[in-house]
Amino acid sequence: MSADILNASLTDTAEAIRTKKLSSVEVVRAAIARAEALQPVLNCFIQLLGDEALAEAERAEAELARGQLRGPLHGVPLAHKDMYYRAGKRTTCGSKIRKDYVADHDSTALKRLLDAGSIYLGGLNMAEFATGPTGHNEHWGDNHNAWNPAHIAGGSSSGTGSAVAARIVYGGLGSDTGGSIRIPSSINGLVGLKTTNGLVSRRGLMPLSFTMDTVGALTRNVRDNARITAVMAGQDARDPTTSHRAVVDYEALLEAPVKGLRLGVPTNYYYDVTVPEVEKLQRDSLAAFADLGVEIVELEVPDMHVPTHMSNIVFVAEAVALHETWLRERPGDYQAQVRSRYEPGIHMPAEKYLRALGLRAKLLRDFTEAVFSKVDVLHTPGLSMPVPSLADTDMAAGQGMPEMVAGLSWTTRSNNYLGIPALAVPCGFTANGLPAGFQLMGRPFSEAKLFQLGHAYQGVSDWHTRVPEISK
Amino acid sequence: MAQISRELILAQAREFGGDVPTAERAEELAAHLNVLIGALDQASADLAFEAEPANMARTLDELAGD
Numbered sequence: 001m002s003a004d005i006l007n008a009s010l011t012d013t014a015e016a017i018r019t020k021k022l023s024s025v026e027v028v029r030a031a032i033a034r035a036e037a038l039q040p041v042l043n044c045f046i047q048l049l050g051d052e053a054l055a056e057a058e059r060a061e062a063e064l065a066r067g068q069l070r071g072p073l074h075g076v077p078l079a080h081k082d083m084y085y086r087a088g089k090r091t092t093c094g095s096k097i098r099k100d101y102v103a104d105h106d107s108t109a110l111k112r113l114l115d116a117g118s119i120y121l122g123g124l125n126m127a128e129f130a131t132g133p134t135g136h137n138e139h140w141g142d143n144h145n146a147w148n149p150a151h152i153a154g155g156s157s158s159g160t161g162s163a164v165a166a167r168i169v170y171g172g173l174g175s176d177t178g179g180s181i182r183i184p185s186s187i188n189g190l191v192g193l194k195t196t197n198g199l200v201s202r203r204g205l206m207p208l209s210f211t212m213d214t215v216g217a218l219t220r221n222v223r224d225n226a227r228i229t230a231v232m233a234g235q236d237a238r239d240p241t242t243s244h245r246a247v248v249d250y251e252a253l254l255e256a257p258v259k260g261l262r263l264g265v266p267t268n269y270y271y272d273v274t275v276p277e278v279e280k281l282q283r284d285s286l287a288a289f290a291d292l293g294v295e296i297v298e299l300e301v302p303d304m305h306v307p308t309h310m311s312n313i314v315f316v317a318e319a320v321a322l323h324e325t326w327l328r329e330r331p332g333d334y335q336a337q338v339r340s341r342y343e344p345g346i347h348m349p350a351e352k353y354l355r356a357l358g359l360r361a362k363l364l365r366d367f368t369e370a371v372f373s374k375v376d377v378l379h380t381p382g383l384s385m386p387v388p389s390l391a392d393t394d395m396a397a398g399q400g401m402p403e404m405v406a407g408l409s410w411t412t413r414s415n416n417y418l419g420i421p422a423l424a425v426p427c428g429f430t431a432n433g434l435p436a437g438f439q440l441m442g443r444p445f446s447e448a449k450l451f452q453l454g455h456a457y458q459g460v461s462d463w464h465t466r467v468p469e470i471s472k
Numbered sequence: 473m474a475q476i477s478r479e480l481i482l483a484q485a486r487e488f489g490g491d492v493p494t495a496e497r498a499e500e501l502a503a504h505l506n507v508l509i510g511a512l513d514q515a516s517a518d519l520a521f522e523a524e525p526a527n528m529a530r531t532l533d534e535l536a537g538d
Contacts, residue, residue, distance in 0.1 A: 198532060211525070241529065248538055309511040328489040339491070344505055346488050347481055352509055357525035359516045364528070368535045376537075402504070419532050443537030 024075025074117030082123030107204030124159025179412025320345030
C-alpha cells in the first residue's frame, strides 16, 4: 500500500488529499517508513524530521476536516537540500563548518512551499556548500544513486535527486549555480528546472555565487515541477534581484499545442564530448518531438567555452568572498576538493571579476540573437556520459578532478552565467542501467514553454514512470 | 595584462593565510587562471566602456520570452 501511495505523482497525491481519498498522515507515515528503510543504502537525508512532519500532517488533516485548504500542496511531504534556512532551526549546508548553524530567518522559497501546505520531511544530503557534481561528502557520508547505489547521485543537490527518485518524497528543492539541479536530475531520471535568474527569491538560501545561484525543484514529472515552481516564483522585497514580472500559471499552459514550435539542435560544442549511447537517446527524443509536429532545426551556437570560462571567473571570486574567513582560519574543515575549487578565487584580480560580470549582458544578447531568433527552444544532452560510479569519481583534489567536474557540467554551466532557464527531462537508460536526460533551454522567463515541451514529451514516453527496484 | 605566475600565486597565498599551495599546485593555479583571464580579455575586447554588471537584470527582462 505504501509503495502505491508514494509512487503516485505530486499533483495526483495533492488532489487525493484535498478530496479526502487519502490522508496526509498516511502519506507522511509511508514517506517516513521508506526514508528510514532506505537511509542505510542511499544516505540521502542529513536530517530526517519524522516527528515534526507527522505533527504537521495531523494539523493538515485537521485543517481539511474544518474545510481549510492552505494551497495546492496541502498535506504533501517534500524534503529539500539542507541549505534552505528555517528560522531557529539547524541548516548544515552539507558542511562541517556549519553543522550546527541556526538561521535567524526563513528561506522565502521554502516558506512559500510551506504556506502552500507542503510538509517538511527533512534536510537532504548535498555536496559540501553546494560545491561538487557527484554527491561525495566526507562530512555526512556519500550519497548513493537509487537506481544503483554503487553509482553517484550527482550534485550538488544529490540527496534531492536520490530521495525523489527513490519515491521517498514527491519532490524537493535543489539549487543550481552550475548545474546542481540539472545534473542530479539527469542522473536520477528526474525533471529538474534551473530557473531564470530572478524568477525565484534566493533569500534564505545559503549563497555560493550570489549572481549565479538559482532556486528550483526536482520532481518526477513536468506537471509536478510546474506546480512547485509557480508556488515559489515571484517578486520578493527581501531579495532585490527578483523580477517584478507577473507569475505565470505554468500548469494551465501545459496542454498548449507544441506543433509548429522550433526545437534547435546544436551542431557544435554540446555533442563534442557526448558518448554515442547518450547521443542515441538524444536523437530518439528528438524523433519523438518530430512526431509531435515540432520542427527540428540544426544550428550553430556561439562558442560555449566562453560563457563557461566566464562562469568560472565569477564563481571563484564570489565563493572566496563568502568563504574568505573560513579559508584562512579553518582550511582543514573543508573537503580537499571543495577547498581546491575555491582556491583560484584568492588570486582572481578584482577587475577581471567585474569585467566578467560586465560582459554578461552582452553575451546573453549574443546568445539570444544567435539561437532564439532561429528557434523557440534549444535541446541538448543533460549529461554527456553514462552515470559514473562513486569509485570512478572519488578523486578528492587529485589529478583529473578539474576534468571530471568540467565533464559532468559540460552542458550546464554556461546557463548560470547567461541567466537563462533550462529544464532537465529523462529520456531513457544507458547500457549500465542508469538514467539519461536531455535539457531544454529557452529565453529568459520562458519556463512555461520549456514545461509545455517537456510535458508533451512525457505524454508520448514513459521514462518518468519507471521506478527503481529499490522502491518497488 | 602580465601573466599570473607561480611566484605571484605563492606570494599572495602566504599573504592570504590558510593553506599555502605547493609549488606544483601554484603552477597549476597560475595556468588555470591564465586560461580564464585570456578568454575574458579576448571576449571583452570590444566591450562598451559603459558596460556594468547591473545591465544584466535589465537585459533578462528585455529578452524575456514569457
